[in-house]
Amino acid sequence: MSEGRTTLSKFLIEQLREHPEGADLGALLVDVAAAVKSIAAMTAKGALGGFLGALEHTNVQGEQQKKLDVLADEAVQRACDWGGQLAGLVSEEHEAPLPLAQTDATRRGALLLVYDPLDGSSNTDVNGAVGTIFSVLRHSAGTPVVAQDFLQSGTQQVAAGYALYGASTMLVLTVGQGTHGFTLDREVGNFILTHAHLRIPEDSSEYAINASNARFWEPPVHRYVSECQAGRSGVRERDFNMRWIAAFVAEVHRILMRGGVFLYPKDGRDPAKPGRLRLLYEANPMAWLVEQAGGAASTGRGRLLELAPSALHQRVPVILGSRQEVQRLERYHREHDAGADQPFVSPLFNERSLFARS
Ligand SMILES: O=P(O)(O)OC[C@H]1O[C@](O)(COP(=O)(O)O)[C@@H](O)[C@@H]1O
Ligand SMILES: [Mg+2]
Ligand SMILES: [Mg+2]
Numbered sequence: 001m002s003e004g005r006t007t008l009s010k011f012l013i014e015q016l017r018e019h020p021e022g023a024d025l026g027a028l029l030v031d032v033a034a035a036v037k038s039i040a041a042m043t044a045k046g047a048l049g050g051f052l053g054a055l056e057h058t059n060v061q062g063e064q065q066k067k068l069d070v071l072a073d074e075a076v077q078r079a080c081d082w083g084g085q086l087a088g089l090v091s092e093e094h095e096a097p098l099p100l101a102q103t104d105a106t107r108r109g110a111l112l113l114v115y116d117p118l119d120g121s122s123n124t125d126v127n128g129a130v131g132t133i134f135s136v137l138r139h140s141a142g143t144p145v146v147a148q149d150f151l152q153s154g155t156q157q158v159a160a161g162y163a164l165y166g167a168s169t170m171l172v173l174t175v176g177q178g179t180h181g182f183t184l185d186r187e188v189g190n191f192i193l194t195h196a197h198l199r200i201p202e203d204s205s206e207y208a209i210n211a212s213n214a215r216f217w218e219p220p221v222h223r224y225v226s227e228c229q230a231g232r233s234g235v236r237e238r239d240f241n242m243r244w245i246a247a248f249v250a251e252v253h254r255i256l257m258r259g260g261v262f263l264y265p266k267d268g269r270d271p272a273k274p275g276r277l278r279l280l281y282e283a284n285p286m287a288w289l290v291e292q293a294g295g296a297a298s299t300g301r302g303r304l305l306e307l308a309p310s311a312l313h314q315r316v317p318v319i320l321g322s323r324q325e326v327q328r329l330e331r332y333h334r335e336h337d338a339g340a341d342q343p344f345v346s347p348l349f350n351e352r353s354l355f356a357r358s
Contacts, residue, residue: 120247131249154305
């Protein structure tokens, strides 16, 4: 049964008809989808293909590379650098922009691709969810690319998306007209539009944060999390649920499906790293996808998409998801910065708890 199904190619033709870079952008996104299919095949084969395990060396982030980090990186590069739409690529796995296979500068395109080839790679060896994240920016056609050209704020993205290699493989993307999800039909090898115009509920009772970092959090994050944990006995007057999948892609996907808030906030571990996630190829594309679905994305102290990047692999605090929850967290940061937040009181000792002080 294929009648009535919207394939990725058909969707792109319709969405990009009026777009200034329509033809090149459509061709590039189809190439990204081809890379996603080959990464999906590798993740599905797992140990059978010899794809699991770590390599000896670390990447530019000082993190140990998994075999799949490298294979996924090569898959994206191979699929996207030959078609003439790109002027340059930046990958999480390389310090500097990647050289293009297409060496003839006059035939270079006007688009830049920045990507995280395999997100959540610590999940590879436990057969957990992993993903790929990408963002497309503009460049002046024909001129040589330098690292500075990639330092554009998230508001300048022309396309953004991710692939989730879960029980099924999904590709979720935006070109600025809503956020849309496609599911890979493995039998025919096509991405089919299955989740058009995703919408994130404004309110939610689900949050995601790596609680093992609690001792490094700032007071506004402690305040938010402790209020969630206090549930119906605290100021929120309702119970909250918590999730942690250790793959940003999977967390954002859950939020796009049913709402919630995700936090990888600023912490005090290392002043050189004011967050865990990378601005250009993790935070920005996800922030745009979330905003296009009616959610909000913030550093806690401002809209993520408006942040001016200063380095290719810059890390930033990330708080995103259901609008009301993100706004509440921004308020807590404002109140804290103004010295006006409430002193932190453990939920065990608040006025409605068992240990209430009389
Ligand atoms: O569970 P941890 O160690 O706090 O880190 C999880 C975070 O790190 C990441 O895995 C970083 O991505 P990479 O795997 O691309 O380095 C995010 O996906 C995730 O949100
Ligand atoms: Mg990542
Ligand atoms: Mg990665």
